[in-house]
Amino acid sequence: MSAFIEPAGSLGEAWLRTLEWVSMAGGYAINVMTTVTDPLGPEEPAIRDAVGAILVEGHRSGTRLQTVDTVAGTIFPVDLYVDPGTTYEPGIDVTNKARLDAAATDLYAAYGDMLPILTTEQINSRGTYFGRMISWPGKTGGGFNQLAERINTLRNARDHNHRKRNLEDIAVGGEGEGLMTADAIIEAGSDKPKSDGDATRADGVETASAAGLAGVQVYAANDRRPRGFPCLVHIDLTVFDGRLSMAAVYRHQYLITKAYGNLLGLSRLLGFLAQQSGYAAGELVVHATMADLERDTYGKPGVEGLIDAARRRMLV
Amino acid sequence: MSDYVTFDVMSSNVAADGGGEASPFFPSAAPAATGVAPAVAPVSLADRVAAVGVNRARLLSRSAGQLEQMVVDLLGALRSAPAADLLMGERHGDGSLRIPSQVSVWVLGIVAGVYGQKLVRLSQVRDPESLRSVGGLSRLLHAAIQREQGGEGAA
Numbered sequence: 001m002s003a004f005i006e007p008a009g010s011l012g013e014a015w016l017r018t019l020e021w022v023s024m025a026g027g028y029a030i031n032v033m034t035t036v037t038d039p040l041g042p043e044e045p046a047i048r049d050a051v052g053a054i055l056v057e058g059h060r061s062g063t064r065l066q067t068v069d070t071v072a073g074t075i076f077p078v079d080l081y082v083d084p085g086t087t088y089e090p091g092i093d094v095t096n097k098a099r100l101d102a103a104a105t106d107l108y109a110a111y112g113d114m115l116p117i118l119t120t121e122q123i124n125s126r127g128t129y130f131g132r133m134i135s136w137p138g139k140t141g142g143g144f145n146q147l148a149e150r151i152n153t154l155r156n157a158r159d160h161n162h163r164k165r166n167l168e169d170i171a172v173g174g175e176g177e178g179l180m181t182a183d184a185i186i187e188a189g190s191d192k193p194k195s196d197g198d199a200t201r202a203d204g205v206e207t208a209s210a211a212g213l214a215g216v217q218v219y220a221a222n223d224r225r226p227r228g229f230p231c232l233v234h235i236d237l238t239v240f241d242g243r244l245s246m247a248a249v250y251r252h253q254y255l256i257t258k259a260y261g262n263l264l265g266l267s268r269l270l271g272f273l274a275q276q277s278g279y280a281a282g283e284l285v286v287h288a289t290m291a292d293l294e295r296d297t298y299g300k301p302g303v304e305g306l307i308d309a310a311r312r313r314m315l316v
Numbered sequence: 317m318s319d320y321v322t323f324d325v326m327s328s329n330v331a332a333d334g335g336g337e338a339s340p341f342f343p344s345a346a347p348a349a350t351g352v353a354p355a356v357a358p359v360s361l362a363d364r365v366a367a368v369g370v371n372r373a374r375l376l377s378r379s380a381g382q383l384e385q386m387v388v389d390l391l392g393a394l395r396s397a398p399a400a401d402l403l404m405g406e407r408h409g410d411g412s413l414r415i416p417s418q419v420s421v422w423v424l425g426i427v428a429g430v431y432g433q434k435l436v437r438l439s440q441v442r443d444p445e446s447l448r449s450v451g452g453l454s455r456l457l458h459a460a461i462q463r464e465q466g467g468e469g470a471a
Contacts, residue, residue: 080422098357109360109361110422116425117428120437120440121437
């Protein structure tokens with residue numbers, strides 16, 4: 001049965017509520033939706049400490065453990081991004097726009113520098129999430145940069161004061177339909193009527209389908225993997241009431257080994273896109289089609305101990 | 317928010333609190349560039365790295381200690397910050413500057429490009445802590461270069 005976890009302001013509280021719910025559900029749940037209403041807000045140190053105490057580099061019951069920062073870095077490598085200290089806005093002056101653009105370009109370049117080394121790690125042999133975002137399909141440089149293109153179209157929408165829009169997606173798993181050509185992107189970002197129909201519904205919401213553009217994830221037809229990378233398969237970006245919100249779909253989310261770092265990385269990715277596009281950050285939603293409390297890895301007492309420790313620390 | 321009406325439905329109501337300013341984007345533990353950015357075209361990362369002057373001959377002739385300075389210079393290029401500012405950052409247990417492992421991987425990528433081949437494979441790094449300090453990374457690099465020169469293959 002699906003579950004909508006009560007939204008929380010901080011990613012830590014949202015994560016902890018998800019753990020508590022799935023624990024009550026017996027350790028597994030399907031179609032679990034976790035919502036962070038202030039994804040750029042500060043973390044809850046008590047919760048971060050509790051999960052950080054468990055996630056140390058190494059192995060546990062055959063599961064590879066990575067630190068929270070390492071997991072987060074697979075989605076957004078914050079350590080390679082030099083905050084330009086400015087935010088995009090319509091009419092931005094040339095100097096500040098150049099600083100923003102340079103910061104993003106440097107980030108992509110730095111990641112491209114490290115990609116050949118990253119893929120020498122077995123866990124990255126199929127590529128990395130961020131690699132797929134900036135150089136589709138992601139195992140080498142020189143691929144399609146989805147983030148750069150999404151930023152271009154979002155900036156264009158921001159320039160035209162569009163406050164509702166759901167054209168942008170980021171493909172991570174399978175074969176992304178609609179990794180558009182530059183011409184298609186320019187057309188999508190323009191206010192001209194599309195040749196194949198009106199891109200804006202009567203209620204003013206721009207839609208991918210109405211624009212004749214793909215926003216639907218299509219999985220690789222030859223995907224026979226029973227398990228493994230990628231767990232994160234799709235990211236949707238939606239502008240609503242002038243805020244940029246993000247929804248990420250996981251086909252299997254490991255709630256202890258990965259979920260906290262996933263939320264942190266996605267929050268940082270949203271912050272980057274918001275800064276670069278000029279939209280305020282909205283909410284972050286994660287939809288786990290299978291949420292796994294990983295009792296096989298940490299044991300039921302270990303999982304309950306983590307939940308209790310995090311909740312207790314929050315109450316201190 | 318879904319349009320479905322249900323009992324006890326919970327809503328995040330993201331748009332209801334108006335358009336208040338978001339919190340700062342990326343407060344960083346690492347030292348940031350100081351001062352006001354000059355109103356000149358930014359120098360690209362590739363050009364900043366090139367200015368450090370890393371080349372194969374330098375890599376081959378450096379001791380681990382000398383490689384440490386080169387790594388700090390590369391970090392300065394990445395962060396657009398003077399090396400002196402970086403060195404004021406947090407220290408690792410080995411006494412050298414603490415760095416995120418991802419930054420170490422970036423340095424390894426730069427060095428591989430200059431050297432002409434990958435010197436370090438992550439799957440063969442025995443101690444992950446070696447990627448978390450300038451000293452550890454420099455020793456890892458130095459050992460890999462020594463092995464490579466001795467014909468024993470990459471680390």
